[in-house]
Amino acid sequence: MSHTSTRRDADVFGPDSLLRPLVHEARWGLAVLRATLLEAAHPQIGAALMENSTFLTHPWRRLRNTAMSARRLLDPDPRVRDREAARINRLHARIAGTDAQGRPYDASDRDARAWVVATLFDSTVTMCRLSGDALDADAMRRLYDEHRTFLALIDGTADHLPATLREFWPYYDHVVEHVLENNEAVGVILYRLFTGMPAPPVLRGHPAIWAAGRAVASPLATAITIASLPEAFSRRVALPDLPGARTLMQTTYLGAALATRHLPQSWTRVDFLMGLLDPSHDGPWETLRRQAGKAAALVRLLTPAGDDGGSQATRSADRFFTEVLDQTGDGCLRWPDLAAMAREIATRLDLGERDEERLFQAYAAWWSELQAALDSDGDGRITRDEYAAAAARLPGTGLIKIADVLFDVTDTDDETIDAEEYRALFRTAFHRDLEGGGDGCSRSAFVRRFVSFMSGQQHSIAYTSLLASG
Template identity: 35%
Template sequence: MADPAVSFKRDLSEWRIVMVAWRLLALQAADPVVGAGMAEHSTYRAHPWRRVEHTLGSGRRLFYQDAETLRREVARLERAHKRIRGTTPDGRPYDARDAGTRAWVLLTLFECVVAMRRLGGDGYDAVQLEDAYAEFKESVAAFDLPEGELPPTAKDLPAYFARYARERLEFTEAARYLMGDLLREAPRPRRLWFLGDAGWRVVRALAARVVTELTVADLPAVVRERFGLVRTRRGALLSFLLHRGAGALVRLLPDRLRYRSPEERRPTGRHRPHRRDTRGSRLDRFFREVLDQTGDGFITVHDLRAMAHNVCWQLELDEAAEARVYAAFDGWWEQLRTVMDANGDGKVSREEFVAATVAGCDRDGAYLEQGLLPALGAVFTAADADGSGFLEFDEYRTVFGGPRVHPVELSHGFRQLDTDGDGRITREEFLCGFTEFFTARTDSASGTQLLGRA
C-alpha cells in the first residue's frame, strides 16, 4: 500500500520543482528528435519563460488533475506533436510522435521529481520510489505507448537512462544553447519590471552563471560523460547548498505555501511607465513581441504556426477548431510571404514588415482583410467558448494572458477593445481595435495601446 505521505503528483506541484526545470529542459533537448523540433518549431529562444511554463503546466495537467483534464491534455499534445516533423540539416528525418522519444520526455519529468527530492535530502526510499513510479505510469497510460517503451519498475530506471544516454542522446544545438547562451540573452520577465534593462542585464548574467553551474552539477553522471561536461567543486557545493537549503525550508512550510495549485493565478504588481508610440514604432514592437516567435529577427511560416499553436494551447480546442485556427494563420503567412518576401527565401525581416505594412495600409483600405483580420477572426471565434458572440474578460484573459503579460496591461488591453464599456467585446470591436493599431497615425485612437503602455 502506498505511503500516504508520498505522492509523485503532489511532489510535482511543489514550488522547488523550478530548481530542476532547466535540467529537465536540457535532458529533453538532448534527444535528437526533440532538439530538431525545438530548432525549427519552438519559440524557446524568444520566449524561454513561456517554454518553461508550458512544460511544467502540461506536467501538472497530466499528473495533478482529474481524468477528463488528463484526456484533454493528452489529446492536445497528440495534435501538437503531429505537426512537429521534418528533416534535420544533416538529412535525418524526425517526428515528434516517435514512441521512444515520447517515452523519454515523459520519463525525464518523473526523473526530475525524483532528483529534486534526492538533492533536497528527502529522497524516496525503495518502496516509496516504486509507489511513485506506479502513480506516474497510471497517468501516462493515457498515451498508449507501445509495450516495453517504459521500464517495468523503478529499479529498472537507472539502466534505462544509462542505455538511452549512450545510444540516443546528443549534445544538440538546442541543448547547447539552453546550457550556454539562452539565459544570457533571455528577455526580462514583466514581473521584474522594477529592475529596468540595466538591472536585468546584471541579474541575467549572474543567473546564467548560477543556473549553468547548477544544471551541469545536477545532470546524471552518464549524461555529463556523454557530453564531456565536468562537475566542478564549485558547482557541486552550489548544488548542495541550494537544494539542501530549499529542502529544509519546504519541510517547514504549510502545504498552502509549499505546493502550487494548478489553478493559482500569477502574482500582480505595478505596470511599466507609459511611453507613446508612432505607427512605425508600434509595428516594430508588434514584430518583436508578437510575430517573431522564434527570436531570430525574421518572420517565417514557423512563427505564424507557433502563434497558432499558442492560441490553441491556451484554449484547449478540439481538432476541428484547431484546424480552423491553423488554416487562418497559414493564410496570413501566405499574404505576408507574397507581399514582403521579395527574394523568395521564406523569411520577412522587421524592416520589410514595417515598411510593407505601412505602405499597404496607406495604399489599400482592405489590406488587412487579406491576412491579419481573418486570422484574428479565427482567434475570436475560438476564444468565444460559449458561442455568445462576445468575449467576456475571462475568455479574453485565457487567450491573451500569459507569464509575460502583466494583469494591469491585460485589463488595459481589454478596455481598449471594449469601446462601449459594457464589459464585453463584440467581434466588430475586436477587429476594429486591431485595425486601429495598424493604421492609426497618432496614438489618440484606443486600439493603439493594445500591447500595453510600452
C-alpha cells in the same frame, strides 16, 4: 493499450499519488530544468526545440504553460487529463521537419516521448536524493509506475519505456551513452538561456535591477544544472567540471527542500512563485494591483493605446517584427513562428479540437499571404527588412480569419462582445481579474483592432501580453 485501460490506469493519480503533489511544488522546477537539458540532447527533441520552440525568446511563458499543462495531465478528474492529452497530441502532430544535418524529426515520435518521461522520472529521483528525501525501493517503484502511466496517458501506450524499474536503468544508461549528443539545443540552454533571460513581468520596469541580478544568477544556474547531470552525460558532451559546483548544487537542492518543509505550504507552490514573478496573475500582488486602479486597467486592456500624433501608439514594423512576429528568435519570420502564436492562443484559451483547427488554418492562410507578398526567393523565410518595407501594404484576409476565430470563441450569444465576455477572454488568457463595464465590441471593431495590431500599425496591451510576453 486501449483508451479504456489508459483511463483506468491513470487513476493512480489520486490522493496517494507521489507525482501529483510534486508538480505543484516550486522546487520541482529544479528537476524539470535538469530533465529539459537531457531531453534537448536527444536528436529528435533537440531539433524540434531549435526549429519550433519559443523557450529561448519567451521562457517565462513557456514555464507558465508547462506548469499549467502538467497540472492538467495529473488532475484528479480523468476528463481533464484526457482533454489535455488530446490537446498535446494535436499540437505535437503539427511539429515535424528536418534538422540542419538532414535528419527527420517528429514531435510525435514515441521513442522521443518515452525519453521525455524517462528524464522526468530520473530527475525527480535525483531531486529527492539531493534534497535528503531519498526514495526507498517501494516508493521508487510506485513513482516509476506513475511515470509509465503518465506516458500511456499521452501516447496511448507505455511500451516504449521498460516494464519494470530494474529494466529501466540499463535503458537509461544506454540512451545517455549512445543516443544523446552535444547539439545546438544543449548549448543554447546552458549558455544562452540564462544569460539572455528576459525580465519577468514584475521587473520589466526595472531593467538595471534585472541585469544586475541576472549577471549573478546566470553562471550560478548554469553551474547548478551541470553539476546535477549524470557523469556519463557530462563526459559525453564535454561539460566542464566547475570548482565548487557540486557543493553549490547540493546546497541549492537542500535549501529548496528545507523551504518546502518549514515555510507555509502556500509559499512553496508554483502558483505563489508565478504570482511573485507576474503581478497580473492571482498571487501576493493581487490586492495591491486591484487597489492601484481596476478601471484604468480595464481601459488599457480593452482598447489600443491612444494616438498622440503617432509617436507612441504606432509601433515601428521593425520593433513589432522583433517583439511579436519572431517567436523563435532566429531573426526571420517562418511558419514555425506563426504556428507558435497559434499554439500559444490555443493553449491559453484551452480551445477544443474544432476551434483549434480553425485557428491553425487561419494562421496558415495568413502565412500563405505573407509568402506570396514577401518571400520572393521561396526559401520559406521573411527577413525583418522585407517585412518592415511592406508591412503597411500586406493583405489582411488571413488576419481577419484569425480574428474571426477569436471573436467566435469569445462571443456566446449576440454577435457583440460585451464587457463581461471580453474580461472572460483575457482572464482566461492572462489570469487578470478585471472589473467594470464597457460598451459592446462588434465583430467589425474587434477584427479592426486585431488586424491593426497584427499588421504592426497600432499597439494593444492585451495582444502584446498574449503574443509578446516573455
